[in-house]
Amino acid sequence: MARMTGAQMTLDSLQREGVDTIFGYPGGVVLPLYDTLPQFPGIRHVLCRHEQGAAHMADGYARASGRMGVCLGTSGPGATNLVTGICTSWMDSTPVFALTGNVARTLLGKDGFQEADITGITQPITKHNYLVMNAREIPLTIREAVHIATTGRPGPVLVDIPKDVFQETDEFDWPEQVRLRGYKPTVEGHAGMIKRAAELIDQAKRPIVIAGHGVIWADAHRELIEFAEKAGVPVITTFLGIGAFPESHPLSYGWLGMHGMYYANMAADGADVVIGIGMRFDDRAMGRFKDFNPTAKIVHIDIDPAEIGKNFPTAVPIVGSAKNVLPKLTEQVKQQPRKEWVRWIDQVREEHPSRDVRESRHMLPQYVMRTLYDETSGDATIVTGVGQHQMWAGQHYFYKRPRQLITSGGLGTMGFELPAAIGAQIAVPGQETWAICGDGSFQMTLQEMAVLVDEQLPIKMAIFNNGYLGMIRQWQQLFYDQNYSSCGISQPDFCKLADAYGIRAIRVETKAEVPLAIREARAHKGPILLDFQIDQEENVWPMVPAGAALSETIEAPEAELAR
Amino acid sequence: MSAYTNGARIQSHHTVVAIVENKPGVLMRVASLFRRRGFNIESLTVGHSEEEGLSRLTLVVDGESAPVEQVEKQLYKLIDVVKVSDLSHEDMLARELAMIKVRCNNVNRHELLDIANVFRADVVDIATNSVILQVVGDESKIDGLTKMCEPYGIKEIARTGRVAMVRGAKTTTVHEAEPEKIARIHASQGRRVEGALPFSSD
Structure with missing residues (x-):
């Protein structure tokens, strides 16, 4: 010693x-x-x-x-x-x-x-x-x-x-072991419960998986793919679960919740068995609790026993890690294609695509995000702040791997994007990392730009600049009679500010410049800031208004689509 | 309502026993959890358990405000909570101790002592114009004695809150000793240091 x-x-x-x-x-x-x-x-x-x-x-x-x-x-x-x-x-x-x-x-x-x-x-x-x-x-x-x-x-x-x-x-004196009498997480999953879950899933006509952040933390995305493919169960994720299941997979149906895909919300609402895995049935995901799919039976797999039964009564509770539970479940379920159910969701998706970027001469934020997706071949790590830009980042990029979208979902912390991107870039140095910033959100922690220079981090900052606290403006427009109270936000010249830190910056003012600017940013070796002057009054759709049920998801009104 | 028929109120209450690490802050963690989740505590009693380093906490929880399953699960999430048992559906003994200081004089003292006798309460202090009665029992017994004393004038009541234990051989205890070295560090974790420390404010 x-x-x-x-x-x-x-x-x-x-x-x-x-x-x-x-x-x-x-x-x-x-x-x-x-x-x-x-x-x-x-x-x-x-x-x-x-x-x-x-x-x-x-x-x-x-x-x-x-x-x-x-x-x-x-x-x-x-x-x-x-x-x-x-x-x-x-x-x-x-x-x-x-x-x-x-x-x-x-x-x-x-x-x-x-x-x-x-x-x-x-x-x-x-x-x-x-x-x-x-x-x-x-x-x-x-x-x-x-x-x-x-x-x-x-x-x-x-x-x-x-x-x-x-x-x-x-x-x-380095202890050889940790012994805590009061802390022994259950990871295996109860065999009897897993059997009951398998039976329930086998009998189900319209089962759906809702995969959450826990799948990513359990490193169970492969196990999830195997389960979904064998049981023929469509998979939607929570917002934090994005990346837990590849969005390119034929059984992937996006993510649900307040700004989730219309078809994902309808699938969750129309299912007869809901299989929640590593998620906590949060209000932003499930809408008004008492009207969420009242006939569905819930199978809930989570490592935290306190989450099970907290918000919804559970038909089959399974306390354990998705990594351990899913293979056992996969082994026991019958192979079933469930063509009819999948076709039903496909049809809803066809009628309500939710993720299309409409034609417009304006620089739509959806277009910027989709162009970023195309230019990066869907490979970049995306880190967001909180607000409208966060939702567009979730909707208009398609995620293929776990840990690809890094975002503050539970607390909704504005200013998260830049520092979290710094941490992400340092943890995985070779990874192309984009901080998707709101002009309001960015102003909460922009001092961390100094760290980009100190540590020479090649982070690309994309500011979705609409001159508003956009989500506040959207709510004031829709639910507070357009009483725009303190939602307009002034800002410094972000490009000059970046310049003062010694960071290259480009202001992007027209739609045509978008792909060019992204290409230039990707070619640039160091950090760079792109200030996208996006359409000012674009709203995030679809939307489940606060306190409404998932079945009450509303889509963009015609008038907005015409712009 | 007679003094003894508070049954309905008592029944909606759950008796939960938690065995917790005897560490600084553990009570605050439990109390903070109840506040945060909006669970109402009717009474909370803490004392040493039969195992060194572990304390026994008896909570009476308002079942209306808190599904008892959530109370148990949330308690378990606290690292310092080692074991949680809901005794509500067990055949249990529940007891409380109360000291009641009652106004009385030479004229009515005898009458009051007769009442105390009925409740098997002890007279633990006596003065010219007051007595202290000490009574042990379940809540309704204490409520009953309190009610009977009211006409004389109650000056002060001190109640301990409920402690409970399952009848028969079954226990709610934990027997998991820690290796001595770890136990020694756990025992001092977070506690104030004995003796004088050098003063430093820079």
Whole structure:
């Protein structure tokens, strides 16, 4: 056993857990840690410009690679700035390790300078958190925290370490194992329940799979394809489940929900058996709960038992990982083509295509997204902010692999796009990464452009610039009598701003320039910003109005289509 | 309504026992969970269990506000919660202790002590114009005694909330000792350090 300072123990433990990157920002109480950082050349430190950015970067890193992301902030404001990012991870169940410093032990609870009760603050938005009061607790605490973040249903954890614990010297004792009496995720799935599910699916005339984020995190997309093909069950995904099933597959029917495909919503509503896999029957996906397909029997496969039966009564609950459960289910179900049911959905899709880009002389956002899809051959990783552009990015790009769309679905965090894209690009360096930005969303975290330059990241930023907080404007137009209250948003000249950071930028003003600009961006070696001056008043369709049922999905009115 | 027929109210309540790690913050995690999910707690009692390092929490939950299955599952999600048992459908003993300070004088003290006797309450303190009655029993018994004392004037009531245990050999306990080294670190995790620490504010 070696004697080490708490700071050395912290970094050594993280390195043993395979951490190669920390997204952070220094401050008074984490100075001992920063002082030690050069002793660990295997850990790359990426200096964000705001701790919220660091948390999103760690999240983007995790979502793109499947590995845990790590962010670091100092006490007080450094820690509280992480909160939005931690909550984003919490809502979407991504493994993020947040490390914070705190004031020295003698000052804890005395309201010292830059003290914040960050374990108290983050208690409801972390899977678990720790306040470490002795240096010798650090190795076991970090091992436990990483274990909790990365197993079962993933989620963020926070470890808070007072300054003098970083400085304290003690024996470094790496635990061989983690033993938590209160934490034993169920992954296998109950054999009897799987059998019942197989029987129910075999009897079903109109079964549908709704695949969620959990399929991606369980790394079960191949298992899902095998199941769907054998059982002949059409697959739709949730918004976060995009990529869990290749959209080029003949059984793929897009994604459902508030701005999902009309036919996906109708298929979910018309099914007799709904098989939810790694998803949580969220309100944005299911519409008004009490009117969601009242006759359907629900088979729910999820690793978190608390999700089962939370929003809907479940006919067959299966607690387990999709990775373990799906092969057993595939083995037991009968091979069935279910031609009639598939034909019915095909016909709805033909009549209500939802994903067509209409002809227009305006620069429609749908057209920009579709052109990006064509130009990148559908291979790029797409990272979005939150708002209209996020929905268009989901609708008008076709995703073929897991982790291809990175987006804040649960919390809906504006400003997610740029920092998350940075994390994604660092996690998977060779991958073409596009940050699809809203002009409002981008302004929340645009300071992170400095990181693109520092770290020389070839991220392509595409701003869908309509001069509005577009989703706000759409709701005010449709549901608040066109009372446009605070939805117009002024902006700097994004191209000049990028230029000031030393980033190349192109303003794209006409439809004809769109493919050219995208080609130029792809050919450019470094980061680049494209400012697309899109049609200002385009709305996102289809739409399930807030509080309506999936069966009440409305499509674009004729008048809008004429523009 | 007589003092003893609060049955309907009691029945819609669930008794949930949680065995939790005895660590700082565990009570706050449980309380915060109930607040966050909108589950109403009727009473919450904590004390040591038979296993070192584990505490026993007895919760009485309003079944109207919370499907008890969700309460159990959400509790299980807390890492520090080791075991959760719903005792509502078990043959259980549920007890509560109450101390009731009642106003009385030389004239009516005897009468009050007779009532206490009926409820098998102990007189644990007596003064010229008050007594403290200590009673153990289920909620309706305590409610009953309270009601009977009301005419004399109740000055103060302290109730512990319910503790419960299943009858017979069955238990709701956990016997899973931790390796000594891990147990030692777990025992100190997050706790204040003994002795004086150097003062540092920089």
